[in-house]
Amino acid sequence: xxxxxxxxxxxxxxxxxxxxxxxxxxxxxxxxxxxxxTLENRxxxxxxxxxRPQVYYSLGKLTELGLLRVSSSDSPSAGPExxxxxxxxxxxxxxxxxxxxxxxxxxxxxxxxxxxxxxxWQARPRTFRKQLNSRKxxxxxxxxxxxxxxxxxxxxxxxxxxxxxxxxxxxVEQLQAELRWVxxxxxxxxxxxxxxxASKKKSGRG
Amino acid sequence: xxxxxxxxxxxxxxxxxxxxxxxxxxxxxxxxxxxxxTLENRxxxxxxxxxRPQVYYSLGKLTELGLLRVSSSDSPSAGPExxxxxxxxxxxxxxxxxxxxxxxxxxxxxxxxxxxxxxxWQARPRTFRKQLNSRKxxxxxxxxxxxxxxxxxxxxxxxxxxxxxxxxxxxVEQLQAELRWVxxxxxxxxxxxxxxxASKKKSGRG
Numbered sequence: 564x565x566x567x568x569x570x571x572x573x574x575x576x577x578x579x580x581x582x583x584x585x586x587x588x589x590x591x592x593x594x595x596x597x598x599x600x601t602l603e604n605r606x607x608x609x610x611x612x613x614x615r616p617q618v619y620y621s622l623g624k625l626t627e628l629g630l631l632r633v634s635s636s637d638s639p640s641a642g643p644e645x646x647x648x649x650x651x652x653x654x655x656x657x658x659x660x661x662x663x664x665x666x667x668x669x670x671x672x673x674x675x676x677x678x679x680x681x682x683x684w685q686a687r688p689r690t691f692r693k694q695l696n697s698r699k700x701x702x703x704x705x706x707x708x709x710x711x712x713x714x715x716x717x718x719x720x721x722x723x724x725x726x727x728x729x730x731x732x733x734x735v736e737q738l739q740a741e742l743r744w745v746x747x748x749x750x751x752x753x754x755x756x757x758x759x760x761a762s763k764k765k766s767g768r769g
Numbered sequence: 770x771x772x773x774x775x776x777x778x779x780x781x782x783x784x785x786x787x788x789x790x791x792x793x794x795x796x797x798x799x800x801x802x803x804x805x806x807t808l809e810n811r812x813x814x815x816x817x818x819x820x821r822p823q824v825y826y827s828l829g830k831l832t833e834l835g836l837l838r839v840s841s842s843d844s845p846s847a848g849p850e851x852x853x854x855x856x857x858x859x860x861x862x863x864x865x866x867x868x869x870x871x872x873x874x875x876x877x878x879x880x881x882x883x884x885x886x887x888x889x890w891q892a893r894p895r896t897f898r899k900q901l902n903s904r905k906x907x908x909x910x911x912x913x914x915x916x917x918x919x920x921x922x923x924x925x926x927x928x929x930x931x932x933x934x935x936x937x938x939x940x941v942e943q944l945q946a947e948l949r950w951v952x953x954x955x956x957x958x959x960x961x962x963x964x965x966x967a968s969k970k971k972s973g974r975g
Binding site: 579582583585586589607609610611612655658659662663665666667668669670671672673674675676677678679680681682683684685686687690694697698701719720721722723724725726727729730732733734736737739740741743744748751754755756757758759760 | 785788789791792795813815816817818861864865868869871872873874875876877878879880881882883884885886887888889890891892893896900903904907925926927928929930931932933935936938939940942943945946947949950954957960961962963964965966
């Protein structure tokens with residue numbers, strides 16, 4: 564029976580929402596509606612794409628695959644939101660398998676702001692500075708928020724050797740690096756000019 | 770006639786591949802097959818998601834909308850790859866409109882490596898260090914590549930006040946920030962531990 568289930572799981576790709584839910588319900592049993600509330604309260608949607616409809620879809624799919632199990636329910640015919648679910652041993656095993664994948668470390672991410680920058684020579688003259696200033700404000704605000712969260716999490720966790728602390732530290736470093744860069748570009752934006760040697764070989768518009 | 774076309778364009782969402790192509794063909798007329806070759810040669814796919822099938826789809830769509838125009842073709846019945854296309858005035862206008870959008874500066878990006886980090890407490894013990902080491906190697910290699918490209922582009926452009934230079938400078942800053950962070954985490958990975966005060970209120974697993 565277990566062998567049959569494992570085979571079915573191998574054929575089913577686990578998505579990021581699936582893995583987030585397996586991890587969350589590995590901490591302890593939870594009602595389906597609590598899963599959504601916890602995703603909100605812990606700001607998990609800041610770092611992972613897990614929409615509300617995806618949660619209910621995943622809960623059903625993972626239960627069917629034997630990666631989650633119903634530990635109790637409000638009534639025998641209750642839907643996923645009214646059942647208490649928890650991650651099974653098989654679920655933990657598949658989550659651990661998924662975390663070995665190379666794609667977590669080598670997948671390139673396309674950044675909308677970098678795409679905009681590449682195309683920005685076709686923007687209207689005032690737009691360039693306006694968008695850079697908006698970006699600066701957004702980075703400053705996120706930096707304030709992430710630093711405040713980092714302080715809270717440090718207090719709560721009680722030591723700095725924890726993945727929630729590490730995630731926030733990386734986020735703060737990235738925001739700081741980009742903010743320094745935006746400030747530099749804003750200072751030199753007026754000197755902007757086309758390439759002196761036209762070529763179509765390199766990145767950007769050359 | 771122009772008013773009718775503009776209305777149709779307003780109703781059609783321009784995708785990132787559409788905008789990249791409008792920008793490229795605003796530099797000068799090009800054969801459809803040259804568009805694909807240029808996307809390769811300039812490593813445009815490093816920063817923008819533009820697949821080969823999307824290119825031909827976009828060329829057709831943008832021509833139909835009047836944002837591209839056929840400036841010549843190898844034969845009267847030639848398909849998009851054998852026609853020379855260029856961006857029209859209307860195309861430049863719509864590209865400039867699209868570059869005003871707020872979403873370029875405020876859209877959050879989900880980073881696979883950060884998602885992995887959040888879930889990593891469920892990874893097998895050796896996987897954590899192994900994945901961090903892989904990430905370190907990838908960051909070091911990308912840093913070497915981007916620095917080499919930056920030098921080439923600086924030589925080619927002839928001055929540092931150009932979006933291709935700025936993009937590469939930001940990429941280098943981001944890679945450096947993450948590399949410093951990975952090196953720090955590798956040093957303290959052995960001290961990793963669970964939260965001392967369990968709570969379900971904050972980001973990460975709390």
